[in-house]
Amino acid sequence: MTTLYISYPARAASVDGAAQGCGYALVGDGGNVMQQGAGALARMADLVASARKVVLLLSAADVTLLRVAVPPLSGARLKAALPNLVEEQVLGDPSECVMAIGPVQAGTPERTVAVVQRAWLEVLVRALVAQGARSVSVLPGQLCLPLAPGGVSAALVHDEAGLELTLRAGQYEGMGLSLPAQADSALHTLRALAGEAPVTLYLPPAQRAQYEPLVADLPGIVLEEDNWVHRVAAARAVQLDLAAGLGAASGAQAREWRRWRWPLRIALLAVLVNIAGLNIEWLRMKREADAVRQSMVQIFRAAYPNEKVILDPAAQMRRNIAAAKVAGGDQAGDEFTALAAALGEALQTLPRRDVVAGLAYRDGVLTVKLKAGGVEAAGLAQVQAQLAPRKLTLKETGAGTWELRAGGAS
Template sequence: MSTTLYVRLPHRPHDQPQPWHFGALPFALVRDSGMPAARRSDAAQAPEVLREGHAQIAALPPAERLVLILAASDVLLTTATVPPLPPARLKQALPNLVEDALATDAQPCHIGVGPALDGEPARPARGPRRRLLMVADRAWLRAVLDGFAEHRHRRRHILPAQMCLPLTAPAVSADATDSGNAAAQPATLVVEASATSLVQAEGMVEPTLAPGNAPASGQWQLTVRTGRHEGYGLLLGTDALAAWQALAPDGFWHGDANAVANAPVPALRRASAADWRMWIAGAQRCLQEPGLDLAQFEFAQGRADRWNLLAWRLPLALAAGIVLVQLLGMNIHWLMLHREQQRLETAQLQTLHTAFPQIQTVLDAPLQMRRQVEQLRLASGRSTPDDFLPLADRFAQAARQLPPDGLQALEYRSRTLVATLKPGTDTAALRGAARQAGLQMEEDKTADATRAVGPAGSRWVIKPGL
């Protein structure tokens, strides 16, 4: 099972200059069951929260996956008809598609492309399609990702907070069924005390709000989801929030401990608790649509970051096993050959000592055995294969087909026979005949360098065959 770390980000401060430094952030560490959401039973729907609380980024626990929930007031959801363009050209065209929906310049904004809204199946589009666009401040996102650069995680997601709220199926009444009108989608509204969780200029962290106390800043953070791909966020004072209730859509209210205790609007007196389980369940449903992830374009992870090591566990284990077996086999085979070499060397040494017990020091048993045999042959008056007469006799047998003037010179030195042949002589046939006579015939490559004068022609070195 893998783990997921959910972190809720504060709203972007409009009155605090850059660089922004984060203080204690609310987080929840969750253990994933590894089962797809469609196959989970009702008992397995609730996530298993291992840890939750507030902590600095450096003190956050490592996890397999990091999910950053961006404040709804920092993400604008809009729609536009998006042409099918490559990513580089699409990034350049997106500011022109949302500039009418923004009150500021679209160039400093990061624009994420969400899922298609035209009802067509998910497939590569051949023409423009109406899509959800998510607009956020690029500098704020860069500051957030730079702050989490040292955190230990393998996958990263950035989700809008309004998309992480649960949606309730609309209730269909009998009158609506008879009239043929579809029931309105009830909204989900969350009111929380506003806290920036940013380190101020004097190095102090804004204090965490205690239950039962009104926010020190007098502001409330409002997150609203009105449809599957619709939602927004607001930062309102107490008076503005009470006035906004008259314009609020019908739906279900949620609030944190401060909002429920102070009840800035009457609807919050019956509100449900906005705890981590609600946010985690909504984020898990949101992650099922990859288009709702704001980590796109320059904020997308690289290939190395997206590489799933767990998916390669079996192939890597198999490759490691094959390499281990190969190394073991090579070492076992080397040991067998080494023992065979030692056995042969011991047998050669024993044979040498048996035949010639006067030899005390043995450096090369086969060479010393060969020299001793040659000495015995010479002592008995018998010639050796590399003597002049045996070599000349065998070469004469091999050179029967040579023309009378084919052999220009014949020398014997260093127990080898050197023959000088007339230019143009068929040496291939002569070498074949010499091989059949038990001789080894090789051309003398150093003949031109070592001989100043002598008959012209090719020189060949003739030795006894192996």
């Protein structure tokens, strides 16, 4: 997964409202720069669409960072109160600006509020979303310089309008200026803005040779080569996203969900087809069951026309047939007399015949209580062997207790 970082130059350097020299870097999850270059934002569609997330670094000259005393309010109330809190420090109507508030910092009731023009930022973010951005974050460029404790970090970049000066004086403190293309004057401006603090000035590698003789006369300025590695590392630590104040992230997420629109529709259609198939099969089987039951009822009525109530034709037919056999002199195999007679004949094979202490019959099961020590261990197997040809099952359910029943059920 990759993240695309785009450094957008100051609005003053734009041509017909669009910047031509946007630096970019495609960065892996481990912070390694996979690809970098420069070009117009409108020509980055392939890079934007391929990245998991797009981070737009706005020029420090276009973002104002304000220090504001913030009352202890919840997130929603604080967001609603921001325009009133910064009204005195913002030129123009606060409703025409996007605002984002930084995290609470220890030791101070003040918090940093980033302010940028809404209409301009909306155009930039919509352009990224239109090119396929899945998630968009917007950060102030001045906070994407390495933090220099006890000193000031600065960067000078040449653009179409001249020089773009960026300063970072603290974790959430910084500013930016668009200056004429005069290197010596820009350095004196930097020295004046930094005061007595030491300055680390980041320059493109190609311009370092030009500035080295100029800073020799200015104390406290150290030159370093500007690169994407330290800018990305600084950007990852920033907890101040202007896209959240704009509501742009939700638009990118909505676009991401639209990519799944057809797969989700197809999955839903498959579920509906399966549900419909199951219901059709259930209706078919229900009709078959109703037809079978109707046939059984007709057969039962033909055999027993005097029966008025038919709840279970099969069970009632079995009961009637059993009753007819009994009435004809036949004896059911699970009746008490049949089970007791079969048991008595089987016990004739034992050395002792007076082993039964009592009999109990219930629901086709004959329970036999044996006398203590009346039957040896081999006696049960011997009796079972005698009963098996009659399709009778005998088993020991406890000490001195047998159960005898008809059929192979246990």
